Amino acid sequence: MMDTLTAPSLDPATVRADFPILSRQVNGHPMVYLDSGNTSQKPQPVLDAVAEHYARHNANVSRSVHTVGTEATEAYEGARAKLARFIGAPGPDQVVFTKNSTEAINLVAYAFLAASVGGGDPRFRLGPGDQVVISEMEHHSNIVPWQLLCERTGATLRWFGITDDGRLDLSDLDTLVDERTKLVSYVHMSNILGTINPTEPVLARAREVGALVLLDCSQSVPHAPMDVTALGADFIAFTGHKMCGPTGIGALWGRGEVLAAMPPFLGGGSMIETVTMEKTTYAAPPTRFEAGTPPIAQAVGLGAAVDYLSGVDMRAVRAHEQQLTGYALDALQTVPDLRIFGPATTEARGGIISFALAGIHPHDVGQVLDGQGIEVRVGHHCARPVCARFGVASTTRASFYLYNTTAEVDALVRGLEQVRKVFG
Amino acid sequence: MMDTLTAPSLDPATVRADFPILSRQVNGHPMVYLDSGNTSQKPQPVLDAVAEHYARHNANVSRSVHTVGTEATEAYEGARAKLARFIGAPGPDQVVFTKNSTEAINLVAYAFLAASVGGGDPRFRLGPGDQVVISEMEHHSNIVPWQLLCERTGATLRWFGITDDGRLDLSDLDTLVDERTKLVSYVHMSNILGTINPTEPVLARAREVGALVLLDCSQSVPHAPMDVTALGADFIAFTGHKMCGPTGIGALWGRGEVLAAMPPFLGGGSMIETVTMEKTTYAAPPTRFEAGTPPIAQAVGLGAAVDYLSGVDMRAVRAHEQQLTGYALDALQTVPDLRIFGPATTEARGGIISFALAGIHPHDVGQVLDGQGIEVRVGHHCARPVCARFGVASTTRASFYLYNTTAEVDALVRGLEQVRKVFG
Amino acid sequence: MQLDGLYQEIILDHWKHPRGRGLREPYGAESHQVNPTCGDEVTLRVALAGQTVADISYEGLGCSISQASASVLHELLTGRPLPEAIAVHAAFAELMGGRGQVEPDEKRLGDAVAFAGVALYPARIKCALLAWAAFRDAVARAGTVEAGGT
Amino acid sequence: MQLDGLYQEIILDHWKHPRGRGLREPYGAESHQVNPTCGDEVTLRVALAGQTVADISYEGLGCSISQASASVLHELLTGRPLPEAIAVHAAFAELMGGRGQVEPDEKRLGDAVAFAGVALYPARIKCALLAWAAFRDAVARAGTVEAGGT
Numbered sequence A, B: 001m002m003d004t005l006t007a008p009s010l011d012p013a014t015v016r017a018d019f020p021i022l023s024r025q026v027n028g029h030p031m032v033y034l035d036s037g038n039t040s041q042k043p044q045p046v047l048d049a050v051a052e053h054y055a056r057h058n059a060n061v062s063r064s065v066h067t068v069g070t071e072a073t074e075a076y077e078g079a080r081a082k083l084a085r086f087i088g089a090p091g092p093d094q095v096v097f098t099k100n101s102t103e104a105i106n107l108v109a110y111a112f113l114a115a116s117v118g119g120g121d122p123r124f125r126l127g128p129g130d131q132v133v134i135s136e137m138e139h140h141s142n143i144v145p146w147q148l149l150c151e152r153t154g155a156t157l158r159w160f161g162i163t164d165d166g167r168l169d170l171s172d173l174d175t176l177v178d179e180r181t182k183l184v185s186y187v188h189m190s191n192i193l194g195t196i197n198p199t200e201p202v203l204a205r206a207r208e209v210g211a212l213v214l215l216d217c218s219q220s221v222p223h224a225p226m227d228v229t230a231l232g233a234d235f236i237a238f239t240g241h242k243m244c245g246p247t248g249i250g251a252l253w254g255r256g257e258v259l260a261a262m263p264p265f266l267g268g269g270s271m272i273e274t275v276t277m278e279k280t281t282y283a284a285p286p287t288r289f290e291a292g293t294p295p296i297a298q299a300v301g302l303g304a305a306v307d308y309l310s311g312v313d314m315r316a317v318r319a320h321e322q323q324l325t326g327y328a329l330d331a332l333q334t335v336p337d338l339r340i341f342g343p344a345t346t347e348a349r350g351g352i353i354s355f356a357l358a359g360i361h362p363h364d365v366g367q368v369l370d371g372q373g374i375e376v377r378v379g380h381h382c383a384r385p386v387c388a389r390f391g392v393a394s395t396t397r398a399s400f401y402l403y404n405t406t407a408e409v410d411a412l413v414r415g416l417e418q419v420r421k422v423f424g
Numbered sequence C, D: 001m002q003l004d005g006l007y008q009e010i011i012l013d014h015w016k017h018p019r020g021r022g023l024r025e026p027y028g029a030e031s032h033q034v035n036p037t038c039g040d041e042v043t044l045r046v047a048l049a050g051q052t053v054a055d056i057s058y059e060g061l062g063c064s065i066s067q068a069s070a071s072v073l074h075e076l077l078t079g080r081p082l083p084e085a086i087a088v089h090a091a092f093a094e095l096m097g098g099r100g101q102v103e104p105d106e107k108r109l110g111d112a113v114a115f116a117g118v119a120l121y122p123a124r125i126k127c128a129l130l131a132w133a134a135f136r137d138a139v140a141r142a143g144t145v146e147a148g149g150t
């Protein structure tokens, strides 16, 4: 993604001071939070922005001429503009606020369903013989919507496999993505293997056959600079709570022309142009896809989060995590009987490391680590097919963010020794 | 709904002290917030609960064995249990968290679409000849989902009319709701007329013909005691931000057996039982309908909101608003050329009053009131068919909540005199 | 009351006494615009005589700002050469979008300068622009019609 | 480490030396249970001889708690009269749901008392209950099978 040598740097100690939760104790130990791939912690400026919004400017948006309503609307739309800049979108109208990544992906899936049932833009029409291509490396949120869509339209779901070293297997790209493919939807960075996937060859092939491309950027947007214009996909989905923002908010970015071609998803207040009992006409994007009262305070909080991240500098975030990941990969290899799933080096790899300790179940690993204040995630990480691919039911996963330190990696390694003692 | 004489009471001065925003100024005047029908203000305990959650217990839910994750999960599920108690649900599993009322209604609409396209429970299967019945009094969020559903399935949308005095016209109940009717979905309390609609006759007729019933309780749950068990509907939808809770959260309550019969809506993390690339099986409700990371901190905030409201006592809230509405109906009738839309008395009527000042556009009314710090909503209030029914494009609307006072009603009346001066 | 910047005398005057109101024949193209948040609407017709705006006629429902704005639009642009009228539209749109930071071009905008204050009320900008958006749309359609399009 | 309440010696012992593991014939009914959050699974068979639990055999993937719990279940309920076994199940489920507030019935629960600490770890309760849920389900199915159902 970029050269760590020229990257700006960050001081984790300074960063940590901004996150109130990081000073808490867990089971009598200072908390070592290594679960940011699941959800990130929130810095004080985000908490302040949310509290300040409710305490000073709370009103509904886009509906009122009054002062408080205008303030709320400007705050909400201001957050959209910030987010658009953060991901390099040409304009704020290409950013649709959703409740999370999952809704963002489903929004696109339901556009396909609606166009298929109701007769919309041909790019979104699916029927028997048509194909949707995903990968074996997906989070459930980028599997289930397409399974449901294919069941409901008669289209076929196909997928890229995973290589033994945890990379996307693109060897059958040209046969998998063919003229019958309407959409390719896959993960930009794996939430279980840490793999950062290539985009150019897939995008090139998709263009060739006229398929749309969605990238699930839930794990990439929070951790590295993003420029959707340079990227060249049709959609990206991401989620606020993994990028220092509040829960309850996510986003779909879509190319303007593609969003404009999509039928509405949720029907209701605000997404309309005019309503009669007989017939409704719809607003232009992004409003068309934001029915009802949106997550207003959450958008404001997410705006503060991207301000915070930009202040730190996303290049520094990426460089810091890359260093930490390298450090952790080395350190974990000193633990006996430990197997890492996914790429063994930091190349095209983010700060997520899944592993197994031979003979000890991840639940037990996680529990004993928690006893030492170390918070890791255990389970299938909502990516069960990846576990199946590597022949396990679940893994233990440490994931890093801008506030993590090498000392915390050391604590993890020490913690794993303890695990081996208990279950030895 | 109940007898105001025996009701407990509340002291608005005490209540107001709990809402930080109520001490702000607007355009040099103390703010008079009369737009709670649009969104309510939030008391300090709700702000504190949200901030405390992020600062101490933030983690993802249902996915972690670690301490912080367990705390977050207990907080989230605890909020569900509180909400269930607040509406008299037999158990927490009947409460599905959504992002707002609009999503709650769409969730049901998409259950119908999925069952119709994919072949689900016959109660949810719609095709040509089948009917969905709504009313002319609906918020767009209870119109557009059904228009979309009917367009996509070939079913027919029909609706109850409105009488001249702003009541639901149930005179054609028996012909409108017939054997072809699969669903009746209508508003419990109108967000523009203030009308509280009867439920018994509609429920009785729906039972007779085997139709399901959804009540849009977005305006009733926040303002009066609710007991879904006594009510007898199949679904109710409501929204957190109108009941002292955060934005970004709402809920669908559904009868257990009915929810269990519904196919999934959004696909993704958490709503699954087991996932393979070929096939997914789904969790039981409510999890089945909560894909992806839910609005965790918002649920916690909503839990604090219902604690707050219960502390005040919902009977007191209802009684207070009923008194205030009576006072306001009288006071507004002293303003020359003012026409009230909706019931003229407090009988079966909530604290929402829409009106027109002859010859002066609501935008101008609202703007001049705002100049005096009085925040009312102007426009069609996302209920354009109601405006059309009464021959106007928009109205001015004052709506009350537990923190409003008769002095604020007086300010409104004085403000309207000023409006008449400017545009006289 | 701090609304003097918004409700200028000249705006209230156009609101009370709209100029050129009503839909007239003949016309080159018509546009209908709606403000989705309040339901206000305007129908506006443009009659071109060669490269000159021969008439702007309109009908609509709306607040004082949107009504006065249509009236001012009529008065200001009727009889003008089309390129000039389009330039005035551009200047007005710029003023409305300028959040009070744009110095109004009095010579070009005439009475429309009175709307400068609206730029400070984001919720009302759409009101002021409604008729102007209809004008721009109608002109575009008239062009298409003349060029033999639909 | 404050996990002594959770990882009792007796649990670790059952985990290391599972009793009665493996799927055996004949059996009356089988149940397969999955923990959706971690993917852990158990397949459990119940063989009834009249009103007696003749055998409980099982196979599964899971953590020490879920494995030990299946082993304890086997040891505790095999050979018991069915009503008694069902009562033990009920007592165990109550203990697990009791958030540490339920006094375990040692006489009824035997080695299963070692799981009392699990009730304080909400995320692990499902682990402890997995095999027990399978047992309850298999017994219900066996009943249906015997009654001539599907």
Ligand SMILES: Cc1ncc(COP(=O)(O)O)c(C=O)c1O
Pocket: A269, A291, A292, A293, A294, B037, B038, B100, B101, B102, B103, B139, B141, B142, B187, B189, B190, B191, B216, B218, B219, B239, B241, B250, B382
């Ligand atoms: C009657 C009614 N139904 C539905 C809604 C939609 O609620 P939300 O915008 O929170 O989805 C509202 C409020 O906007 C309402 O008043």
Ligand SMILES: Cc1ncc(COP(=O)(O)O)c(C=O)c1O
Pocket: A037, A038, A100, A101, A102, A103, A139, A141, A142, A187, A189, A190, A191, A216, A218, A219, A239, A240, A241, A250, A382, B269, B291, B292, B293, B294
């Ligand atoms: C790769 C990936 N996709 C999608 C998601 C879903 O995000 P959310 O739960 O916020 O919808 C996640 C995280 O849970 C993820 O890691």
